[in-house]
Amino acid sequence: MRNTLATKLLFELSQPGRRGARLPACDVPEQPVEALLPAAAVAESPPPLPELAEPDVVRHFTNLSTLNMSVDTHYYPLGSCTMKYNPKRNERLASLPGIVSLHPYQPEETLQGMLELLYQLQQMLGEISGLPAVSLQPAAGAHGELTALMVAAAHFKELGEVRTKVLTPDSAHGTNPASAAMAGFQTVTVKSAANGLVDMDDLRSKLDDQVAVFMITNPNTLGIFDDQVGQIADLVHKQGGLIYLDGANMNAIMGITRPGDFGADMMHFNPHKTFSGPHGGGGPGAGPICVAAKLEPYLPSPVVACREGRYELEWDREKSIGRVRSFFGNVGVLVRAYCYILTHGPAGLRQVSENAVLNANYLLSRVKHILPVPHGDRCMHEFVASASQLKKDRSVTAMHLAKRLLDYGFHAPTVYFPLTVPEAMMIEPTETESKESLDAFAEALFRITDEPADRLQDAPHTTTISRPNEVQAARQPVLKWTSD
Numbered sequence: 001m002r003n004t005l006a007t008k009l010l011f012e013l014s015q016p017g018r019r020g021a022r023l024p025a026c027d028v029p030e031q032p033v034e035a036l037l038p039a040a041a042v043a044e045s046p047p048p049l050p051e052l053a054e055p056d057v058v059r060h061f062t063n064l065s066t067l068n069m070s071v072d073t074h075y076y077p078l079g080s081c082t083m084k085y086n087p088k089r090n091e092r093l094a095s096l097p098g099i100v101s102l103h104p105y106q107p108e109e110t111l112q113g114m115l116e117l118l119y120q121l122q123q124m125l126g127e128i129s130g131l132p133a134v135s136l137q138p139a140a141g142a143h144g145e146l147t148a149l150m151v152a153a154a155h156f157k158e159l160g161e162v163r164t165k166v167l168t169p170d171s172a173h174g175t176n177p178a179s180a181a182m183a184g185f186q187t188v189t190v191k192s193a194a195n196g197l198v199d200m201d202d203l204r205s206k207l208d209d210q211v212a213v214f215m216i217t218n219p220n221t222l223g224i225f226d227d228q229v230g231q232i233a234d235l236v237h238k239q240g241g242l243i244y245l246d247g248a249n250m251n252a253i254m255g256i257t258r259p260g261d262f263g264a265d266m267m268h269f270n271p272h273k274t275f276s277g278p279h280g281g282g283g284p285g286a287g288p289i290c291v292a293a294k295l296e297p298y299l300p301s302p303v304v305a306c307r308e309g310r311y312e313l314e315w316d317r318e319k320s321i322g323r324v325r326s327f328f329g330n331v332g333v334l335v336r337a338y339c340y341i342l343t344h345g346p347a348g349l350r351q352v353s354e355n356a357v358l359n360a361n362y363l364l365s366r367v368k369h370i371l372p373v374p375h376g377d378r379c380m381h382e383f384v385a386s387a388s389q390l391k392k393d394r395s396v397t398a399m400h401l402a403k404r405l406l407d408y409g410f411h412a413p414t415v416y417f418p419l420t421v422p423e424a425m426m427i428e429p430t431e432t433e434s435k436e437s438l439d440a441f442a443e444a445l446f447r448i449t450d451e452p453a454d455r456l457q458d459a460p461h462t463t464t465i466s467r468p469n470e471v472q473a474a475r476q477p478v479l480k481w482t483s484d
Contacts, residue, residue: 067464069411075437077363079382079414079426080173080221082251082273085433086336087343090276094335104327108312114331115311119304121338125290128341128349129247129267130260133296135303136288136334137325141248144268144287145179145215147300150321151291152213152242152266153183154298158319161240163212169198171222171418173246176215185212192420196222196375198232207239213266217246219253221418221426223360223379233263242266242295250274251431252357252381255350265292269337276340277333286333300324355431356381359438363429366442370449374421382428384421391423394453398423401448403467404459408444 069076076083094100102114122134138144149166156163166180169190177187188206193199198216207214214236219225226232233243245259245267251274259267268289272279277286291299301320302313313328344352357380364373364383371385387398402412402425414426429438448456460466 069406074409074411075433075441076411077413077427077429077441078411079223079384079428080248080417081279081414082248082270082381082428082430083279083411084251084273084430086272086276086278087340090336090339090343091278093339094332099332099335102331112311115304115313116306117338118328118331118334119306119311121288121334121341122304124338124341125269125288128250128254128258129264129269129290130258131264131267131290131292132260133291133293133299134288135291135299136286137300137323137329138268138287138289139325139329140285141246141268141270141287142175142179143285143324144289145175145244145246146182147287147321147324148244148266148268148289148291149179149183149185149213150324151289151295151298152244153185154319154321155242155295156212163210163241165208165211167203167206167211167214169216169220171196171220171420172215172217173221173248176217176246180213180215190214196220196224196420197226197228200228200231203232203235207235207241209239211236211239211241213242213244215244215246217248218259218262219249219380219382221249221382222375222384222421223382223426223428224375225253225380229262237263248273249381252353254353255346256353260290260292266290266295271333271337275337277336284330284333286330286337288334302328352431353381356429359429359431359433360427362435363427363438363442366438367427367445370445371425381430382426384418385425385427386421387423387425390449396449396453396456398425400453400456400459401425401445404448404451404456405444406460407462408448410441410444 071083071085098113102111108115118136122136126132126134135147138147164186165188166177166183166185167188167190168176168180170192177189180187188211190206191199191202197220203214214232216226216229216232218229236243242265243263245264247259247267247269250269254274266289268287269275271277271286271288278284289299297317297319298321299317300323301317302315302323303317305312305314341349360379360381360383364377364379364385367385368377371387372389373379373383373385375384387396387401390396390401391398398415402415405412413428414424416424417426418424429441458467
């Protein structure tokens with residue numbers, strides 16, 4: 001409905017020579033505040049707000065913003081979390097009025113465009129994953145893990161089977177065992193072999209009829225594709241278990257191979273990593289899951305369905321685990337993923353993966369002589385180097401290198417993960433970085449490793465805050481700016 005009061009006011013203010021235009025008369029009778037609000041809600045005096053001019057406030061926050069690192073301003077070689085540049089066009093498309101103005105309580109008849117978009121996205125993700133049944137509800141990758149494990153639990157419950165265990169490799173993301181525990185399973189860790197892949201003997205020793213799911217990240221967090229995955233799937237399936245593919249690293253294999261084709265029964269996507277969407281600051285996020293056809297009845301309600309050319313939210317699902325997210329999730333993130341997939345198409349998505357792998361291998365080849373890579377001279381989308389020799393020779397740790405990189409204008413890689421590599425530095429250039437950026441990062445590492453140890457141990461030297469206690473800063477952040 002048009003706001004006629006605002007329209008009149010804008011018209012009045014836009015007239016040439018008009019100054020001090022008066023508001024149109026309002027028919028609502030004036031009442032004292034006490035008559036409109038409960039007495040307990042009325043302040044005894046005005047709040048002690050600072051009196052500042054608008055330019056001072058704008059300059060303050062603008063100057064604060066220049067202290068931030070972001071993908072728009074700096075290179076982020078942040079392994080596993082894949083902090084890549086996302087196209088601004090997708091941000092604009094996801095912000096179109098016809099999308100952001102929708103309300104989840106609107107009648108479905110007025111939501112046909114959005115529902116069609118979501119339905120098509122379900123089909124796309126099913127095709128990319130090789131797993132045809134899709135839920136777009138989960139709000140993040142870890143939430144997708146939890147949702148899929150709840151689907152698995154419902155599946156075994158209907159079969160009348162009591163399965164208590166979930167197996168996870170020792171190189172898995174920490175969310176895997178956490179999700180398993182939240183879903184009511186006992187987590188059992190499977191060791192890695194010397195080559196960084198799943199130790200098959202250890203897997204066999206821990207695989208029994210109590211195992212519900214084996215969760216595997218492939219490519220794994222070491223940046224290696226585990227070519228044993230077909231054999232692993234056969235072993236787990238023979239015991240009646242399911243394979244869950246942690247899709248965090250799909251940006252290395254999409255368009256090249258599909259988890260459903262190499263034995264996975266369930267997986268999640270991280271749209272911000274594989275496709276497009278904002279990342280950082282805790283959200284917003286999305287974690288769609290794809291499952292095999294036999295698990296489709298247990299997906300969360302609702303799913304988007306199409307019947308006789310009409311799109312609808314399908315709620316009547318007898319075996320569903322129920323709703324796992326308010327409304328339908330963070331639809332804006334899903335719109336960005338949809339735009340990304342449509343823009344690239346099948347051939348383009350494959351090229352994205354190939355470029356991610358090419359960039360990672362190029363950077364590995366440039367830095368391996370100063371930061372050895374324990375698990376080989378080739379990788380997928382990321383690699384894990386080790387600063388253990390620098391620590392032994394010069395008392396320079398991965399953390400010291402990470403802090404010093406800030407002075408050179410680079411965000412640090414992920415450090416000390418995975419735990420299977422001492423002094424780990426997980427480096428992922430992503431497909432969006434140019435050769436010039438990769439060379440600049442490598443040259444910075446060369447210079448840093450030649451610097452005196454004490455120079456590194458006191459870094460960073462150019463940031464407003466130098467070396468806080470990271471654990472305390474994470475648990476007890478100081479959210480008020482001071483000039484001290």
